[in-house]
Each structure stands twice: as C-alpha cells, then as structure tokens.
Amino acid sequence: MGQPSHARKDQDWWRSAVIYQVYVRSFADGDGDGTGDLPGVRARLPYLARLGVDALWFNPWYLSPMRDGGYDVADYRAIDPAFGTLAEAEKLIAEATGLGIRTIIDIVPNHVSDQHPWFRAALAGGPERALFHFRPGRGRHGELPPNDWQSQFGGPAWTRVGDGDWYLHLFAPEQPDLNWAEPAVRREHEDILRFWFERGVAGVRIDSAALLAKDPRLPDFVEGRDPHPYVDRDELHAVYRAWRAIADEYGAVFVGEVWLPDTERFARYLRPDELHTAFNFSFMTCPWDAASLRTSIDETLAEHAPVGAPATWVLCNHDVTRTVTRYGRADTGFDFATKAFGTPTDLALGTRRARAAALLSLALPGAVYVYQGEELGLPEADIPVDRIQDPMYLRSGGTDPGRDGCRVPLPWAAEAPFAGFGSREEPWLPQPVGWTSYAVDRQQNAPDSMLTLYREAIRLRPAFGSAPLTWLPAPDGVLAFARAEGVTCVVNLADAPVDLPAHTRLLLGSGPLDTTGRLPKDTAVWLLA
Numbered sequence: 001m002g003q004p005s006h007a008r009k010d011q012d013w014w015r016s017a018v019i020y021q022v023y024v025r026s027f028a029d030g031d032g033d034g035t036g037d038l039p040g041v042r043a044r045l046p047y048l049a050r051l052g053v054d055a056l057w058f059n060p061w062y063l064s065p066m067r068d069g070g071y072d073v074a075d076y077r078a079i080d081p082a083f084g085t086l087a088e089a090e091k092l093i094a095e096a097t098g099l100g101i102r103t104i105i106d107i108v109p110n111h112v113s114d115q116h117p118w119f120r121a122a123l124a125g126g127p128e129r130a131l132f133h134f135r136p137g138r139g140r141h142g143e144l145p146p147n148d149w150q151s152q153f154g155g156p157a158w159t160r161v162g163d164g165d166w167y168l169h170l171f172a173p174e175q176p177d178l179n180w181a182e183p184a185v186r187r188e189h190e191d192i193l194r195f196w197f198e199r200g201v202a203g204v205r206i207d208s209a210a211l212l213a214k215d216p217r218l219p220d221f222v223e224g225r226d227p228h229p230y231v232d233r234d235e236l237h238a239v240y241r242a243w244r245a246i247a248d249e250y251g252a253v254f255v256g257e258v259w260l261p262d263t264e265r266f267a268r269y270l271r272p273d274e275l276h277t278a279f280n281f282s283f284m285t286c287p288w289d290a291a292s293l294r295t296s297i298d299e300t301l302a303e304h305a306p307v308g309a310p311a312t313w314v315l316c317n318h319d320v321t322r323t324v325t326r327y328g329r330a331d332t333g334f335d336f337a338t339k340a341f342g343t344p345t346d347l348a349l350g351t352r353r354a355r356a357a358a359l360l361s362l363a364l365p366g367a368v369y370v371y372q373g374e375e376l377g378l379p380e381a382d383i384p385v386d387r388i389q390d391p392m393y394l395r396s397g398g399t400d401p402g403r404d405g406c407r408v409p410l411p412w413a414a415e416a417p418f419a420g421f422g423s424r425e426e427p428w429l430p431q432p433v434g435w436t437s438y439a440v441d442r443q444q445n446a447p448d449s450m451l452t453l454y455r456e457a458i459r460l461r462p463a464f465g466s467a468p469l470t471w472l473p474a475p476d477g478v479l480a481f482a483r484a485e486g487v488t489c490v491v492n493l494a495d496a497p498v499d500l501p502a503h504t505r506l507l508l509g510s511g512p513l514d515t516t517g518r519l520p521k522d523t524a525v526w527l528l529a
C-alpha cells in the first residue's frame with residue numbers, strides 16, 4: 001500500500017507528516033539515573049523508525065531548573081545535563097535523519113527561567129531589566145501588583161523583588177516574561193533559531209506562540225475588550241514574518257502553539273509568510289460525539305483553506321489528560337478548568353474509542369501528532385500527591401491534579417526493572433501498578449495491541465493520498481468520508497452497530513466487525529471501494 005510515510009522526503013513533508021512527540025524526561029533513561037535522556041532516545045530510534053513516524057518533536061531539552069518541566073529555560077543553546085550534551089543532541093539529530101526522521105525542537109520565546117543570565121542581571125539592577133516587564137506596584141507602598149493579570153498556573157501574574165518592583169510572569173514566578181518590544185529580545189531569538197537550524201533541526205514548535213506581545217501600558221484585563229492586553233496582539237505577526245524568513249533559508253518549518261477560539265484570527269498566523277502550521281486544539285478538546293467532531297473537522301478545514309496551510313490533528317499532548325482516560329469519562333471533552341482528582345473512568349470504553357479516534361485522525365488530510373505513550377494506549381496515571389512536580393498542581397493549592405499524570409515514564413519491557421524505562425534509580429515519576437501490561441515488548445507482536453494498530457495505520461495512511469476530504473452519506477452518529485479515489489474511513493459513534501458501505505477490502509479496523517459484518521459502536525474502519 002504505497003510508500004511507508006517516512007520514505008516520503010519532499011520539501012512538503014510537513015503537510016502530511018506523522019510527528020511523534022518525545023517528552024525526553026519520560027521517554028527512555030539511558031544512564032539509569034531515573035530521568036529520560038538523549039542516549040535513551042538514541043537507543044530507541046529503531047523503535048520510532050519501525051513505528052513509521054516522519055519527525056520527532058522534542059519538548060524543551062535545554063539547560064533548565066525544571067520548575068515547569070523544562071519550559072523554564074536557562075540557556076537555549078545548551079542541553080540540560082540530566083538529558084545529555086549538545087554533542088549528543090547533534091548525534092541524535094544526525095542518526096534520526098539517517099533513518100528518515102526529522103527533528104523538531106521546542107522554542108520557548110514568551111519567558112525564560114529566573115536562572116537565565118538576563119534575569120539574574122536584571123535582578124542585580126543591570127540594563128537587562130528592560131528585557132522584562134518590571135513595574136512599581138500599586139497601593140500606598142507599592143504593595144499591590146501593577147495590574148490584575150492572573151498567572152495561567154493560578155495566583156497573580158506578578159512577583160515582587162527586593163527593591164520593591166514587580167515583574168510579570170504569565171506562568172510560574174520562575175518564568176519571567178520577556179519584553180518583546182525590545183529589539184535585543186528579537187535578535188536573540190532569531191540567533192537561537194539559526195543556532196539550531198545550523199545543527200540540522202528541521203522544525204520548531206513555538207511555545208505559547210500567541211502570548212509574546214503585551215500592551216505596553218499593561219492595563220487591567222477587561223473581559224471582551226479588544227485588543228486583549230497580551231493574547232494575539234497584532235504586533236506579533238511581524239515577529240513571525242522575520243522568523244519565517246530565517247526558516248526559509250534552511251527549509252525549516254514552524255508549528256505554533258496557538259490557543260485561539262476565533263478561527264479567522266487563528267488563521268492569520270498561518271498566512272504564507274508566517275507559520276507553516278499550528279496545533280489544532282479545537283479537535284483535541286472536542287468531545288467524543290459525531291456531530292461535534294464533524295463540526296470541528298469542517299471548521300478546521302475551512303479555516304485553513306484560505307491561507308493554504310495544512311491542518312494538524314492532535315488527540316493529546318504533555319499538557320492534557322491522556323486520550324484513553326478522557327474518552328472513558330462522562331465528559332469526553334477537555335477543559336483545564338474541569339480537571340479534578342477522582343473522576344470515574346471506564347478504561348475499556350476509553351481505549352475502544354481511542355483506537356477509533358486514532359484511525360479517524362490518521363485518515364484526515366494534514367499532519368498528525370502522536371504523543372509518546374499514545375501508541376501504547378497509556379491511561380492517565382494517578383500520581384501520589386507527594387510526588388507531583390507540576391506547578392499547575394502546586395500553584396492551585398492542591399486542587400488541580402496537574403499534568404504529571406500524562407508524563408509518566410514509558411514502559412518498554414514488562415519483566416525489566418521500572419518496566420524497562422531505566423535501570424538503577426527509580427523513575428522521576430512513579431509508574432503505577434499495572435504499567436507493565438502496556439509495555440512495548442508485550443504489545444509489539446500482539447495483533448490486537450494499540451501499538452500494532454498505530455504501526456499499521458501509519459504504514460497504510462499514504463493510501464489516503466493528498467486528496468481533500470468528501471463526506472459520504474451516513475446514519476446519525478456515524479462519520480464517513482472518502483479521501484483518495486476509493487479509500488474511505490467510517491467511524492461509528494452511534495449507539496448501535498451500522499452496515500458498512502460497499503467495499504472490496506477492509507484495510508484496517510480499530511476492532512472486529514460483529515458477526516453479521518456490521519461496524520460496532522465506538523469502532524472505525526478504513527475501506528477500499
């Protein structure tokens with residue numbers, strides 16, 4: 001069935017790529033210290049090649065105090081010693097390239113670590129202060145924050161320093177926001193891009209991409225007032241146009257982390273001289289419901305069409321509840337605000353739906369992201385509260401479970417210590433009881449495993465070609481569409497089994513058909529006419 005997708009090497013690879021997200025800290029621990037690392041990834045490259053992915057997106061791997069899983073960067077040109085060295089990163093990029101796999105890195109432009117030399121110099125009273133947002137406080141003695149902005153991790157977005165001024169941090173206090181009105185900030189990031197493109201990196205994921213620019217007056221937030229003081233401000237587009245020109249010199253691509261409900265505003269980031277792609281959070285947060293999914297798919301395709309950018313399809317990532325868990329709950333959508341400890345979950349149901357969702361997303365036109373462990377069907381883990389490290393938990397006063405439950409070290413070998421993740425020391429987050437049943441070595445030769453399904457789907461996916469999607473008539477609760485001549489995807493989200501359209505061959509199914517050849521509930525198939 002066509003070429004394996006990793007063999008397609010044209011410059012438009014990113015338009016239809018399968019991109020695997022590597023959360024290095026939890027992927028594979030090469031040196032046995034309990035933390036995943038670059039030698040661990042290098043040793044597992046054959047696994048990723050066999051999975052058939054086109055590219056790897058690495059969460060931040062730079063020098064970092066790890067107050068937010070590496071999204072607090074102290075040096076953008078150095079690898080954190082817990083992960084390895086720059087030389088190892090270079091080897092990894094080269095070895096992956098040799099296997100036909102491209103490397104995408106994660107750049108964090110909105111903020112730095114409070115240990116970054118610029119911030120340390122700013123605290124010492126140097127001119128670097130201008131590179132951040134320092135302001136006197138309000139109140140008689142400056143004891144109140146300069147405005148009412150809230151941190152995305154809870155609490156005020158301001159922290160006071162020794163001399164009485166406050167600095168802005170949209171995330172944790174250890175992540176001071178940069179002042180993007182300063183040319184030095186722009187120059188520095190343009191230089192960081194070149195640094196990594198020179199090392200063979202093929203793409204960059206842009207963290208918090210719509211938050212960089214701030215209203216210089218730093219006004220209080222007023223619901224509904226346009227423009228927003230820090231989300232999606234027009235000045236940002238000039239930044240990304242300059243980045244695009246640099247990426248074009250190297251043939252590299254961008255994927256933006258752009259959370260914006262307004263589809264027209266979202267599409268502006270994808271104009272031909274800006275970012276190549278952006279994450280599709282509408283699809284990722286969509287409940288398991290045929291009408292909602294169809295609307296999400298239609299809106300996604302409609303918003304991308306005018307700017308000529310491909311859609312991306314994402315089921316989960318390192319910030320959200322794992323797919324099999326989310327789909328096994330009464331509320332199958334995702335919303336940070338509704339995350340709670342102890343939500344009842346039917347994992348068998350969630351897994352069945354996640355299998356169907358895998359075939360759905362891999363059949364859609366555009367690029368697909370697979371978050372490590374998704375291909376193993378890992379559920380969200382319950383982390384003992386005294387082991388949780390995520391600032392989202394810590395800063396919520398312990399009410400929000402945070403994101404560590406989707407960041408648990410991977411199980412590779414059922415019989416090995418720590419399920420084959422590492423060797424000597426216990427993993428940085430505990431693996432729950434039963435984790436071994438998801439191990440790669442348990443799944444790799446099992447015909448019905450999640451891993452086998454992902455491998456087969458990625459292998460067969462080129463059959464859909466680059467043709468657009470055409471919806472086919474289908475009963476309520478059923479999604480059916482054709483792509484290339486004669487290749488269709490049917491997903492049954494209705495309550496009862498449904499008849500399949502006429503076909504000559506069943507290419508792949510997320511589960512068996514029933515005894516009368518009908519497609520059961522929460523099951524998807526790929527058919528050849």
Ligand code: NOJ
Binds near residue numbers: 069071108207257
């Ligand atoms: C989005 C990242 O995905 C998340 O993990 C991080 O906490 C924030 N941006 C802040 O960098």
